[in-house]
Amino acid sequence: MNSVKVATAKMLAKTVNGVAVDDLFNTIDAIKATPAIAKFKFRIRNQWVDAGQNCSTADTFYGAGQEQSRPKPFVLEADEPPVLLGKDSGANPVEHLLHALASCLTTSMVYHAAARGIHIEEVESSLEGDIDLHGFLALDKNVRNGYQGIRVNFKIKADVPDEKLQEVGQLGPGYSPVFESLTNGVPVSVTAERL
Amino acid sequence: MNSVKVATAKMLAKTVNGVAVDDLFNTIDAIKATPAIAKFKFRIRNQWVDAGQNCSTADTFYGAGQEQSRPKPFVLEADEPPVLLGKDSGANPVEHLLHALASCLTTSMVYHAAARGIHIEEVESSLEGDIDLHGFLALDKNVRNGYQGIRVNFKIKADVPDEKLQEVGQLGPGYSPVFESLTNGVPVSVTAERL
Numbered sequence: 149m150n151s152v153k154v155a156t157a158k159m160l161a162k163t164v165n166g167v168a169v170d171d172l173f174n175t176i177d178a179i180k181a182t183p184a185i186a187k188f189k190f191r192i193r194n195q196w197v198d199a200g201q202n203c204s205t206a207d208t209f210y211g212a213g214q215e216q217s218r219p220k221p222f223v224l225e226a227d228e229p230p231v232l233l234g235k236d237s238g239a240n241p242v243e244h245l246l247h248a249l250a251s252c253l254t255t256s257m258v259y260h261a262a263a264r265g266i267h268i269e270e271v272e273s274s275l276e277g278d279i280d281l282h283g284f285l286a287l288d289k290n291v292r293n294g295y296q297g298i299r300v301n302f303k304i305k306a307d308v309p310d311e312k313l314q315e316v317g318q319l320g321p322g323y324s325p326v327f328e329s330l331t332n333g334v335p336v337s338v339t340a341e342r343l
Numbered sequence: 344m345n346s347v348k349v350a351t352a353k354m355l356a357k358t359v360n361g362v363a364v365d366d367l368f369n370t371i372d373a374i375k376a377t378p379a380i381a382k383f384k385f386r387i388r389n390q391w392v393d394a395g396q397n398c399s400t401a402d403t404f405y406g407a408g409q410e411q412s413r414p415k416p417f418v419l420e421a422d423e424p425p426v427l428l429g430k431d432s433g434a435n436p437v438e439h440l441l442h443a444l445a446s447c448l449t450t451s452m453v454y455h456a457a458a459r460g461i462h463i464e465e466v467e468s469s470l471e472g473d474i475d476l477h478g479f480l481a482l483d484k485n486v487r488n489g490y491q492g493i494r495v496n497f498k499i500k501a502d503v504p505d506e507k508l509q510e511v512g513q514l515g516p517g518y519s520p521v522f523e524s525l526t527n528g529v530p531v532s533v534t535a536e537r538l
Binding site for chain 1 (some may be wrong): 360367375381385388389395397401407417426427428433434435436438443446447448450454465466467473474479480481482488489494496497498499515518521522523525527528535536
């Protein structure tokens with residue numbers, strides 16, 4: 149084989165669903181050898197703009213044993229629609245929560261399918277969650293402030309039998325950090341000081 | 344008074360922290376009269392791109408008794424950094440979760456302070472959460488997949504005594520839908536079908 153064919157064959161062997169599976173298994177081996185590198189700290193900073201409008205930046209995090217940073221921070225905007233007294237300059241916080249859930253379920257599915265050698269062609273999902281403002285507005289103590297329930301539906305294109313397709317669909321819930329955080333709950337400490 | 348002064352006085356009276364407090368109290372009265380208008384359904388759709396890269400759109404939601412839509416969908420992108428086998432084209436899902444939490448805590452603080460007539464000049468927050476990849480990678484069943492804990496620190500500029508500043512700092516945890524969802528957990532159903 150010429151060098152182009154060799155390079156192509158090597159690339160095909162190492163990448164499933166766009167995921168470099170050799171790197172994934174190397175990561176697992178590295179963590180087995182040095183468990184401390186599995187510890188990550190993710191961060192954002194947020195700044196209030198006006199009313200329901202505010203803005204987060206995500207740049208640095210700690211992981212794989214060292215501080216990590218992006219060349220340029222990611223900027224994430226939030227606002228509320230007019231019916232919730234905002235100016236609708238961005239998705240609102242509870243929509244961002246659904247995005248966090250959808251993106252994490254999808255990535256977890258795709259990575260864990262790649263580790264199993266399952267090729268996925270397309271994935272789409274739609275999410276819907278219920279909130280009753282009686283909670284947020286403190287009008288009824290029996291109504292929770294947050295989501296009462298969230299429904300996720302995945303559509304997956306992959307050349308696998310129906311049973312395997314259902315197994316793939318459960319990889320997200322099985323491994324997703326956001327799904328696990330949101331369904332089981334996370335301790336969150338909140339402190340305040342004067343600026 | 345001339346018409347400009349009247350208009351200015353009216354605006355000053357009705358807006359605290361950028362929030363139209365008269366509209367807020369009108370909303371509360373409307374919900375007391377017609378409880379069903381408090382029920383909201385928020386939605387997003389997500390599409391996988393490649394490996395850890397995917398994209399959500401947020402446009403329609405149901406609330407205040409009717410379908411609501413934005414003139415143009417909000418597009419929310421996610422990816423993973425290279426150390427997590429992505430191309431770093433966007434914040435990752437667990438960073439988006441921190442943004443959802445920060446933005447919701449901030450908006451909840453600002454709105455509920457406005458309802459109490461407390462003027463806030465500036466708000467900043469920094470968030471950090473711990474994840475151990477032994478969970479996501481299924482290397483240790485005793486390690487959870489998601490966040491082990493999240494720390495939030497607010498810096499608030501407001502002309503209020505220290506005790507009141509601390510009360511303001513607790514308005515977010517007291518009312519935020521994302522904080523309440525994340526700390527107490529939410530039932531999430533996930534179904535999959537063939538595309």
